[in-house]
Amino acid sequence: xxxxxxxxxxxxENFRVTxxxxxxxxxxxxxxxxxxVLALFPYIVYxxxxxxxxxxxxxxxxxxxxxxxxxxxxLVSVGQQAFIGLGAYFVLILAQHGTSPFGGLPIxxxxxxxxxxxxxxxxxxLRSGYFAIATWVMATAIMLFIEKFPSIGGGTGMSLPGLxxxxxxxxxxxxxxIGLAVTVLxxxxxxxxxxxxxxxxxxxVRDDEVAARSSGARVGLARMLVFVVAAVGCGAAGALxxxxxxxxxxxxxxxVQWTAKxxxxxxxxxxxxxxxxxxxxxxxxxxxxxLQSYNAWYLxxxxxxxxxxxxxxxxxxxxxxxxxxNIRLFPVGYWLWTPxxxxxxxxxxxxxxxRRGGHHS
Amino acid sequence: xxxxxxxxxxxxxxxxDLTVHHGQLRALDHISLRVFPGxxxxxxxxxxxxxxxxxxxxxxxxxxxDGAILYDGKNMTRVRPERRATAGIVMVPEGxxxxxxxxxxxxxxxxxxxxxxxxxxxxRVYELFAWMxxxxxxxxxxxxxxxxxxxxxxxxxxxxPRVLLLDELSLGLAPVVVQRIYAMxxxxxxxxxxxxxxEQDVSQALRVASHIQCLLEGHTTLEGxxxxxxxxxxxxxxxxxxxxxxxxxxxxxxxSEALWPGSTPSSRAS
Amino acid sequence: MAWVNAIIQGILTGGLYALFACGLSxxxxxxxxxxLAHGDLAVIGAYVALGVITVTHIPTLWxxxxxxxxxxxxxxGLQRTLIQASLDRGVLTTLLVTFGLSVVxxxxxxxxxxxxxxxxxxxxxxVTGSFSIGSQIQLSYLLLLIFAVAVVVLLGLQYFLSxxxxxxxxxxxxxxxxxxxxxxIDYRHVFGIAAAIAFGTVALAGIAYGMYSQFSPTTGxxxxxxFAFAAVVIGGLGSLWGTLLGGIVLGVAQQIGAxxxxxxQFLAGYLVFLVxxxxxxxxxxxxxAQS
Numbered sequence: 071x072x073x074x075x076x077x078x079x080x081x082x083e084n085f086r087v088t089x090x091x092x093x094x095x096x097x098x099x100x101x102x103x104x105x106x107v108l109a110l111f112p113y114i115v116y117x118x119x120x121x122x123x124x125x126x127x128x129x130x131x132x133x134x135x136x137x138x139x140x141x142x143x144x145l146v147s148v149g150q151q152a153f154i155g156l157g158a159y160f161v162l163i164l165a166q167h168g169t170s171p172f173g174g175l176p177i178x179x180x181x182x183x184x185x186x187x188x189x190x191x192x193x194x195x196l197r198s199g200y201f202a203i204a205t206w207v208m209a210t211a212i213m214l215f216i217e218k219f220p221s222i223g224g225g226t227g228m229s230l231p232g233l234x235x236x237x238x239x240x241x242x243x244x245x246x247x248i249g250l251a252v253t254v255l256x257x258x259x260x261x262x263x264x265x266x267x268x269x270x271x272x273x274x275v276r277d278d279e280v281a282a283r284s285s286g287a288r289v290g291l292a293r294m295l296v297f298v299v300a301a302v303g304c305g306a307a308g309a310l311x312x313x314x315x316x317x318x319x320x321x322x323x324x325x326v327q328w329t330a331k332x333x334x335x336x337x338x339x340x341x342x343x344x345x346x347x348x349x350x351x352x353x354x355x356x357x358x359x360x361l362q363s364y365n366a367w368y369l370x371x372x373x374x375x376x377x378x379x380x381x382x383x384x385x386x387x388x389x390x391x392x393x394x395x396n397i398r399l400f401p402v403g404y405w406l407w408t409p410x411x412x413x414x415x416x417x418x419x420x421x422x423x424x425r426r427g428g429h430h431s
Numbered sequence: 432x433x434x435x436x437x438x439x440x441x442x443x444x445x446x447x448d449l450t451v452h453h454g455q456l457r458a459l460d461h462i463s464l465r466v467f468p469g470x471x472x473x474x475x476x477x478x479x480x481x482x483x484x485x486x487x488x489x490x491x492x493x494x495x496x497d498g499a500i501l502y503d504g505k506n507m508t509r510v511r512p513e514r515r516a517t518a519g520i521v522m523v524p525e526g527x528x529x530x531x532x533x534x535x536x537x538x539x540x541x542x543x544x545x546x547x548x549x550x551x552x553x554x555r556v557y558e559l560f561a562w563m564x565x566x567x568x569x570x571x572x573x574x575x576x577x578x579x580x581x582x583x584x585x586x587x588x589x590x591x592p593r594v595l596l597l598d599e600l601s602l603g604l605a606p607v608v609v610q611r612i613y614a615m616x617x618x619x620x621x622x623x624x625x626x627x628x629x630e631q632d633v634s635q636a637l638r639v640a641s642h643i644q645c646l647l648e649g650h651t652t653l654e655g656x657x658x659x660x661x662x663x664x665x666x667x668x669x670x671x672x673x674x675x676x677x678x679x680x681x682x683x684x685x686x687s688e689a690l691w692p693g694s695t696p697s698s699r700a701s
Numbered sequence: 702m703a704w705v706n707a708i709i710q711g712i713l714t715g716g717l718y719a720l721f722a723c724g725l726s727x728x729x730x731x732x733x734x735x736x737l738a739h740g741d742l743a744v745i746g747a748y749v750a751l752g753v754i755t756v757t758h759i760p761t762l763w764x765x766x767x768x769x770x771x772x773x774x775x776x777x778g779l780q781r782t783l784i785q786a787s788l789d790r791g792v793l794t795t796l797l798v799t800f801g802l803s804v805v806x807x808x809x810x811x812x813x814x815x816x817x818x819x820x821x822x823x824x825x826x827x828v829t830g831s832f833s834i835g836s837q838i839q840l841s842y843l844l845l846l847i848f849a850v851a852v853v854v855l856l857g858l859q860y861f862l863s864x865x866x867x868x869x870x871x872x873x874x875x876x877x878x879x880x881x882x883x884x885x886i887d888y889r890h891v892f893g894i895a896a897a898i899a900f901g902t903v904a905l906a907g908i909a910y911g912m913y914s915q916f917s918p919t920t921g922x923x924x925x926x927x928f929a930f931a932a933v934v935i936g937g938l939g940s941l942w943g944t945l946l947g948g949i950v951l952g953v954a955q956q957i958g959a960x961x962x963x964x965x966q967f968l969a970g971y972l973v974f975l976v977x978x979x980x981x982x983x984x985x986x987x988x989x990a991q992s
Contacts, residue, residue, distance in 0.1 A: 192979055193978075207975070334804075367808075492883075511882075516882070516883055521884075540869060541886070544866065544886055
């Protein structure tokens, strides 16, 4: 009896598939307001806070990129600092040859994307865990290589030329606005990518790689694209770092601690969601500020928290929020409405929700 | 579901109302069976009927959504697979699943790691399969399919089980090889084992079994002794056609209706 | 002749690297875990040895008697709890958790001890100093001892895995976890044993490194993990003796690089690693390409 009803075919009008549950125009307007408000910050707050916000932007950008890699493409990279460093050094080299660092930022970012292609070819020959360490080796090798050139500071680093003519407060403001622009661009890029065909391929691979490959999805290409985009993003963040610090030191830009920061931010915020990295970056900044006087404590706390979340709250803070409120600020999945859910604006609980992030391996 | 009793004995292995899901798909729907000591109980059915899932769930590799598994009267449903093996329920898995980097003898030794007391030893397995002793240091990848199946059975035997679960022995093997393997069954049974097997080859199953049960899409469509069922009934139960009801002694014996595959009167009754 | 010396030094340091690497290789081979905290565990071993020596004043060479069992126990415990919980949740979680562990360990060491470098020193007269062959070849007794220990450990591991009951079970579980369960084996316990062995070797590696060179909280990731990993990949995933070969190749590459220019030492090693990765990713000992 139950078997018969389960397999009968229902009329098509009773099923609907939508991109989002609520009207995404609302969240779009909200996001725009947030951006505008943020853009006004330099006029409202002290430059100390503005500087802090720049640090926050860097973390948001990095976290979004790491999330793209690990949460959507399943690539755990422990070597993204390679591109942070490369981005910083590209800006340095360009500045030494007369290009303003602000103008150099996009060039540096693209340069990192170009560098990512041969690097991908190398490291993609390994899987998961070994891939991770290979990226780490890649970053370390690049650092050691760069340290050999005294013209860009060798092992001790060099200050960034080309920004000396600016008034300090104005410089911070400009840096802030560039940072805001890059952050928005990064988030929009991630959003667009995931809604595109590539995003569909990635989600399919994440769910079932064999099935995805056999249905013709270009898995390798999708992964490489993600790696390149992440390199561009991290490169931009590195360039921003150089501009905000006004000095480029190999040990500081190539340290694996950057991976720790972005990974922990993403894990705590919510792996596999776009909102997660933002939340995670906020948590990171709060922890860093409150525990700053305690040296290495904030990394200990962050690390322990990340381990705990990875084991027991896999979808992170955003996952917890999302469970309660059914919000999706950046809709990238689909909602299926069945007849029981009562039509257009029926209770969300009856809709079949899109699969959430995080690797199901 | 018929209540099988065997002169008041308790079944060695009993499955009650077992429901198992693979993700969202329901693989088994309220399946019940009873296996008594010394029996050869055969489960038959087409691909996807749920046979292997049933065996794997009994072995502990799969968690049921509902229902119970009882062994010697004790509820085993929550017990881990390795504990079931040491208790006496040992499975020869589908596809042999030998340890590829180990030799024949090492495979047997591993099978004997936590063996129970009993008459089966590695030497005895060598007696059962005459060719094995000579090749005992070879890697299992170098053996033929039938030889690998023999090693897999031997690996299970040296653990001295009480219930031997055989999952699709005939898979990928030539018929003559399959027959030779099944010809060993009496020797195995003679040592006091009980066998629950899953088999796609229906005629082979009917030849060796003392009791059969047919599954279709997770339901039982037929159950009884081979001598009590006709070929037509088995065929009907296997494919889910009308007329399967007559094979089940407890069925209400409704008239034959052409129904949606799987929705036979007997499947509804179970 | 200086080159010959460099090559010999490289071969001997290969033993040290093999000690680093065999634990990593074992954990990956048996439970498919790439332990990103591997290097930091070696450093913990070195710090524990330092503590034991300071407190009990036993000779440095004998510190392993206490440190190795302690670390092995730690390995079993960590595996049965944290790592098993991560494994149950997937490969990604395992990587994230071991990475988190690595950061926590390093930050913890920085916080509770300090950032200074320490050395276990050598103490005993037996292994201080070196002897010379000809005018250019210097063989340090310590390095020879470490190489010998590495060979002994690898031999011991190989013997254990091929002959003993637990070794067989470990290989069986590595081949097919489910089939092993069907034979009555609790694979979580077997994983624990493998982890205990891996942690034991890593403790030895840490002590060896502490005697040979200096260590600090970040040595685990700066040096040890990457070298161990490079040795494993160059030698060939899944091969124990491959880690020795890989270690030797790495060591020789480093020494040759150092001969050219002292600052090139580590870079040369990584370059060789990248070359192997590009041309023969399955490593030097593997017979077929990895999937």
